[in-house]
Amino acid sequence: MSMLAFNSGVYAGGQLDDLAERMQRRAQTTPPGMCPVTLALAALEQSAEQTCGKCVPCREGLPLLAQKVRAIAECRATERDFQETLQLAHVIADASDCAIGWQAARDFLYSTEAYAAEYASHIDRHACLPGTGQSVPCETECPAHVNVPGYIALAAQGDLAGTIAMIRKDNPFPTACGYVCEHPCEAHCRRRLIDAPINIRGIKKYAVDGVAADTVPTPEALPASGRSVAVVGAGPSGLTAAYFLALMGHHVDVFEARKQLGGMMRYGIPAYRFPREKLDQDIRAILGAGDIDVHCEAPVDAARMAELSAGHDAVYVAVGAQGGKMLDLPGADAEGVMSAVDLLTRIGDGDYPDFTGKRVVVIGGGNVAMDCARTSVRAGAASVQVAYRRRIDDMTALRTEIDSAMQEGVEILMLQSPERIEVDEAGHCTALVTQPQFIGAVKRGRPAPQKASKPPLRIPADVVLIAVGQAIESAPFEEAGMEADRARFIATPQLKAAGSLPNVFVGGDCQLGPKTVILAVGAGKVAARNIDEFMGYHHTLNIDVEAPSPRPNDRQAYGRVEVHERLPHERRCDFEGVELGMSEEEALQECGRCLRCDHYGSGAMLGGRKQYV
Amino acid sequence: MSNENLVHVTIDGCEVCAPAGETILHAALRANIQIPRLCALGNDAGVGMCRVCVVEVKGQDALVTACNTPVAEGMEISTHGERVEASRRMSLSLILAEHGLNSTNYCFSCRKNGDCQLQAVCNALGVTEPAYPIPAQDKPHRDSNPFLEFDPNLCIRCQRCVVACNERACNHTLHTAKRGARLTIEAPFGPDWDTTGCESCGCCAAACPTGALIEKRRATYRSWEVEPTLTTCPHCGVGCQLELLVKDNRVVDTRAYHGASNKGLLCVKGRSASFDFVRSGDRLTTPLIKNHDTGEFEPASWDDALDLVARRFTELREEYGGEALAAFACSRSTDEDIYMLEKMARTAFHTNNVDNCARV
Ligand code: SF4
Ligand code: SF4
Ligand code: SF4
Ligand code: SF4
Ligand code: SF4
Ligand code: FES
Numbered sequence: 001m002s003m004l005a006f007n008s009g010v011y012a013g014g015q016l017d018d019l020a021e022r023m024q025r026r027a028q029t030t031p032p033g034m035c036p037v038t039l040a041l042a043a044l045e046q047s048a049e050q051t052c053g054k055c056v057p058c059r060e061g062l063p064l065l066a067q068k069v070r071a072i073a074e075c076r077a078t079e080r081d082f083q084e085t086l087q088l089a090h091v092i093a094d095a096s097d098c099a100i101g102w103q104a105a106r107d108f109l110y111s112t113e114a115y116a117a118e119y120a121s122h123i124d125r126h127a128c129l130p131g132t133g134q135s136v137p138c139e140t141e142c143p144a145h146v147n148v149p150g151y152i153a154l155a156a157q158g159d160l161a162g163t164i165a166m167i168r169k170d171n172p173f174p175t176a177c178g179y180v181c182e183h184p185c186e187a188h189c190r191r192r193l194i195d196a197p198i199n200i201r202g203i204k205k206y207a208v209d210g211v212a213a214d215t216v217p218t219p220e221a222l223p224a225s226g227r228s229v230a231v232v233g234a235g236p237s238g239l240t241a242a243y244f245l246a247l248m249g250h251h252v253d254v255f256e257a258r259k260q261l262g263g264m265m266r267y268g269i270p271a272y273r274f275p276r277e278k279l280d281q282d283i284r285a286i287l288g289a290g291d292i293d294v295h296c297e298a299p300v301d302a303a304r305m306a307e308l309s310a311g312h313d314a315v316y317v318a319v320g321a322q323g324g325k326m327l328d329l330p331g332a333d334a335e336g337v338m339s340a341v342d343l344l345t346r347i348g349d350g351d352y353p354d355f356t357g358k359r360v361v362v363i364g365g366g367n368v369a370m371d372c373a374r375t376s377v378r379a380g381a382a383s384v385q386v387a388y389r390r391r392i393d394d395m396t397a398l399r400t401e402i403d404s405a406m407q408e409g410v411e412i413l414m415l416q417s418p419e420r421i422e423v424d425e426a427g428h429c430t431a432l433v434t435q436p437q438f439i440g441a442v443k444r445g446r447p448a449p450q451k452a453s454k455p456p457l458r459i460p461a462d463v464v465l466i467a468v469g470q471a472i473e474s475a476p477f478e479e480a481g482m483e484a485d486r487a488r489f490i491a492t493p494q495l496k497a498a499g500s501l502p503n504v505f506v507g508g509d510c511q512l513g514p515k516t517v518i519l520a521v522g523a524g525k526v527a528a529r530n531i532d533e534f535m536g537y538h539h540t541l542n543i544d545v546e547a548p549s550p551r552p553n554d555r556q557a558y559g560r561v562e563v564h565e566r567l568p569h570e571r572r573c574d575f576e577g578v579e580l581g582m583s584e585e586e587a588l589q590e591c592g593r594c595l596r597c598d599h600y601g602s603g604a605m606l607g608g609r610k611q612y613v
Numbered sequence: 614m615s616n617e618n619l620v621h622v623t624i625d626g627c628e629v630c631a632p633a634g635e636t637i638l639h640a641a642l643r644a645n646i647q648i649p650r651l652c653a654l655g656n657d658a659g660v661g662m663c664r665v666c667v668v669e670v671k672g673q674d675a676l677v678t679a680c681n682t683p684v685a686e687g688m689e690i691s692t693h694g695e696r697v698e699a700s701r702r703m704s705l706s707l708i709l710a711e712h713g714l715n716s717t718n719y720c721f722s723c724r725k726n727g728d729c730q731l732q733a734v735c736n737a738l739g740v741t742e743p744a745y746p747i748p749a750q751d752k753p754h755r756d757s758n759p760f761l762e763f764d765p766n767l768c769i770r771c772q773r774c775v776v777a778c779n780e781r782a783c784n785h786t787l788h789t790a791k792r793g794a795r796l797t798i799e800a801p802f803g804p805d806w807d808t809t810g811c812e813s814c815g816c817c818a819a820a821c822p823t824g825a826l827i828e829k830r831r832a833t834y835r836s837w838e839v840e841p842t843l844t845t846c847p848h849c850g851v852g853c854q855l856e857l858l859v860k861d862n863r864v865v866d867t868r869a870y871h872g873a874s875n876k877g878l879l880c881v882k883g884r885s886a887s888f889d890f891v892r893s894g895d896r897l898t899t900p901l902i903k904n905h906d907t908g909e910f911e912p913a914s915w916d917d918a919l920d921l922v923a924r925r926f927t928e929l930r931e932e933y934g935g936e937a938l939a940a941f942a943c944s945r946s947t948d949e950d951i952y953m954l955e956k957m958a959r960t961a962f963h964t965n966n967v968d969n970c971a972r973v
C-alpha cells in the first residue's frame with residue numbers, strides 16, 4: 001500500500017496566492033482610459049488558462065473566444081464576426097460545467113452590454129471611441145485634475161509653499177482636500193503595481209499643515225475685464241468658480257444664504273474632521289485672489305435670481321444639496337428626532353448640542369451618518385448606535401470613518417430597517433423600532449436586504465438622527481426658469497443650465513446630487529473656464545510653479561504610510577481635529593514612492609495627460 | 614423497487630418514472646428517447662466533457678448535461694429545440710476545431726472511418742463541415758506497443774479511455790496529464806511500453822470514440838467489410854462473450870460483447886491472442902505417430918491413432934490399475950468435450966482422477 005503524503009497537492013493550499021495577489025494588483029491598477037474591449041480580452045485569456053480542461057465549451061471555446069475578441073479589440077472584426085462571437089459566448093455560458101467556464105463567458109457578454117458603444121465603434125469605425133487612451137492615473141481621476149506628481153515632487157524637495165501653489169493651479173482648496181478629500185486619485189495609482197497606492201491626500205495634508213495656505217500668495221490676477229459674474233452659493237464649487245473668475249480679471253459677487261462661507265465644508269463636515277481655522281485659511285486665500293464681493297445671509301429667491309441673471313454677464317448656481325431628507329416613519333415628528341443636516345448646520349454656526357446622558361440612535365450608513373454618530377459621542381451621549389438596513393460592508397461611508405466611529409464607542413446595528421419611532425405622552429421619542437433584515441440577492445449592483453423572520457427590535461432612544469441623504473432646494477430657481485429633474489438641476493456637459501435663463505451655469509451637488517468636495521471643486525473650475533469662454537474670452541492664467549525634474553524610480557516595495565488619528569479615548573471627548581498627519585520622514589518616504597507618471601510612461605506623450613488649464 | 618425511490622419527470626412531454634439517482638440520459642433511453650452524446654461511456658455517469666448531450670430543464674437558467682445529471686422529482690426536460698441544438702452543434706464544432714482532420718485527409722485515411730462516433734454524431738446533428746479553421750497538427754504517434762497505438766492528433770480528450778482503463782479494466786495505467794487547456798492523454802504505448810503496467814487489454818481502444826486510440830489490427834479491415842460472429846472466449850473459464858470479426862472467411866479481429874461475466878470487457882488474450890492460430894501453418898491437420906526407429910512423427914489415419922491410444926491405455930490400466938491414470942482437460946475445450954473426457958476417465962480408465970486447467 002502506498003503511504004499518503006500530508007498536504008501533498010501541487011500548488012494547492014494557497015501556494016499560488018503570491019502570484020495571484022500580484023495579478024490582482026495589476027488588475028486594480030488598470031490605467032484610466034484603457035479600452036474596455038482589451039480588458040475583456042485580457043480577462044478571457046486569463047480564464048482560458050484557468051480551465052481544468054474537462055469540458056469542450058470552456059477548454060476549446062474560451063481560447064477561440066479570446067481569439068475572436070482579439071480580432072474585435074484590434075478592430076479587424078466585422079458585424080458578422082461580432083454576432084458569431086456572441087453566439088459562441090452564449091454557448092459557453094450555457095453549456096460549461098463550472099463557473100470558471102460559464103462566468104468567463106458571462107463576464108464577456110456583460111462587457112458587450114456595459115460598453116456597447118465601444119464595441120460598436122470597433123466594428124463600425126474600426127477604431128476605439130474618440131478619447132480612449134491611457135493617461136496619468138492620479139491626475140486623471142482627480143475630478144479637478146490636480147498635477148499630483150508635480151506637487152508630490154515639490155513636497156519631496158521640502159518646498160511646501162510650491163506644493164500648495166501647484167495644487168492651487170487646479171484646486172483653490174488645498175487645505176480642505178488635504179483634510180477631507182475622498183481621494184479618487186489614489187484608486188488606480190500606478191504604485192500599487194509594486195506595493196500600494198501613494199497616500200496622496202496624506203501628502204497634501206502634510207503640506208497644508210506645514211505651511212498655512214493663506215500665507216502662500218495666489219497668482220497675480222489678470223487685468224480687470226469689466227465683466228461681472230454672480231455666484232450663488234459659497235460652498236466648494238461656488239468659491240472655486242469665484243477664485244478662477246477673479247484670477248481671470250472678472251468681478252465676482254458671491255451670494256450665500258447662511259452666516260458664513262464654506263457650504264457643506266462648514267455646515268456638513270464636523271470640525272473634528274476639518275477644523276474651522278483650517279477652512280478659513282483656504283477661504284482667505286480665495287477671497288484675496290481678486291475682485292470678489294461676498295454677500296452673506298443673502299438667500300436668493302426667484303425674483304433675485306432673475307435680477308442676478310439680468311444684472312450680471314453670467315451666473316453660476318452652486319447651491320449644493322442642503323435639505324435633509326426625512327424618512328416617512330410613524331413618529332418622525334416627535335421631539336428628539338431631527339435630520340442630520342439640521343444637526344450639522346447648527347454646529348456649523350457653533351451651536352453645539354448637549355447630549356449628555358442621552359441615548360442617541362442614528363439612521364443611515366453614509367459618511368453623514370458617521371459624522372452624526374461621532375458628533376453625538378463628542379456631545380456627551382451616553383450611548384450612540386447606528387441602525388442600518390444593510391451590512392457594514394454595504395455602507396457608503398468610507399471604511400476609515402466607520403472604523404474610527406467604532407473605536408470611539410459607536411455601535412453599529414446592521415440589517416435593521418427602521419419601522420417606527422416610539423413616542424411618549426409628552427411627544428418625546430423613546431425608542432426606534434426596527435425590522436431585522438437578512439441580506440439577499442444583488443439588485444442594481446448592490447445586495448438588497450429583505451425582511452428576516454425575526455421579531456422587531458426596540459432600540460431605546462432619547463434622540464434619533466436621520467441621515468438618509470440630502471435634497472436640493474430647487475423651487476426658487478425653477479420658478480426663475482431653471483430646469484430640474486429628480487431633485488437635480490439639468491445642465492449640458494459644459495455645465496450650461498437648462499431653462500429659459502440665457503447666461504446661467506450650474507454645478508456641484510445641486511447638479512450631481514450629494515457628492516464630494518473635490519467633485520464640486522472640479523465643477524467650479526469647469527464652470528469658471530466656460531463662463532470666461534461664454535463671455536467671449538479665452539484667458540490663460542498665470543502659473544508660476546513648475547514640477548521639478550524627476551528622479552529615477554525607487555523600485556523597492558514599501559509599506560504605505562497612513563495618516564493616524566488621536567487615541568480614541570482622547571479624541572472622543574472634544575471637537576478638536578482628530579488626525580495626526582505625517583512626520584517629515586514619513587512624508588519624504590511616501591513622496592519617494594511616487595513613480596512620476598507625468599514623466600515616465602504615457603504621461604510623456606502628447607495627449608497622455610488630463611488637464612484643464 | 615419501492616415507490617419512494619421513484620421520481621416522476623416529463624421528457625419531451627412524456628411522463629417517465631425513474632429510479633432516484635438515474636441520469637436524465639438513461640431515463641430518456643428507457644423511454645425510447647434518444648439523446649446524442651459522445652463522451653458518456655456505457656451506463657456510468659459521464660465526466661461531462663463533450664456537452665453534446667445537453668438538454669433544457671424548466672426553471673434552470675443554464676442547459677444541463679443529460680449524461681451526468683440525476684433526475685429529480687417534477688423535472689420537465691426538453692431534449693431538443695433551437696437553444697439545445699445550437700449548443701450541441703457549437704460544441705461539436707469546437708471539438709472538430711481541435712481534431713487533427715488534416716492528418717487523415719479529412720477522414721479518408723483514418724482507420725476508424727465509418728466506425729467513428731465523432732463522425733456519426735456530427736452527421737446526425739448536421740455538422741457537415743468544420744465551422745472553425747482546423748489547425749494543422751503533426752504530433753508524434755505512440756506506437757511501440759505491439760497491439761495498440763495512440764495518435765494524439767485525433768484525440769478529442771473525451772477521457773473515455775481513462776475511464777475504461779481505470780474504472781473498467783482497473784489497470785490504472787492510462788492517465789491524463791492535467792494541464793488545463795493543454796490537458797493530454799498519457800497513453801502508455803511509447804518505447805517503454807513493456808515497463809508500464811499496461812496489459813495491452815485494449816479496453817481503452819474499445820472505448821475510444823475516434824481513431825485516436827486503436828488496435829493496430831484495424832489496419833487489416835474496414836468496419837463495413839466484416840461480419841461478426843458471437844462466441845465465448847476459449848481462453849479461460851470466465852466465459853467472456855465476444856464477437857469474432859470475419860473478413861473474407863478469415864478472423865481479423867474481435868469485439869467485446871456485453872456478456873454477463875465480462876460486461877463488454879476483454880483481456881489481452883481474449884482480445885488479441887485467441888484466433889490468429891486458426892490459419893496458422895503450424896497447425897496439425899492429421900494425427901501423427903512417432904516412428905521408434907527413426908524417432909520422427911509420421912502421419913497416420915484417425916483409426917490407427919485411436920487404436921494405438923486405446924491399446925496403450927488399456928495395457929497401463931491392466932498392469933498398474935486405474936489409479937495410475939488421470940485425465941486433465943484444456944481450458945480452451947468446450948464443456949461438452951470436457952464432459953466426455955471425464956466420462957471416459959471414470960468408465961474406461963476406472964479412475965476419478967480428473968481435472969482441468971480452467972483456473973485462470
Ligand atoms: S467549465 Fe469548469 S469543469 Fe468545465 S472545463 Fe471549464 S473549468 Fe473545467
Ligand atoms: S505613482 Fe505618483 S504619478 Fe503615478 S499614479 Fe501614483 S501618485 Fe500619480
Ligand atoms: S476519428 Fe473519426 S472524425 Fe476523426 S478522422 Fe477518424 S473517422 Fe474522421
Ligand atoms: S490496454 Fe488496457 S491496461 Fe493498457 S492502457 Fe489500455 S486499458 Fe489500460
Ligand atoms: S484517446 Fe480516444 S478515448 Fe481517449 S481521450 Fe482521446 S479520443 Fe477520447
Ligand atoms: S455525453 Fe454528456 S457531456 Fe458528453
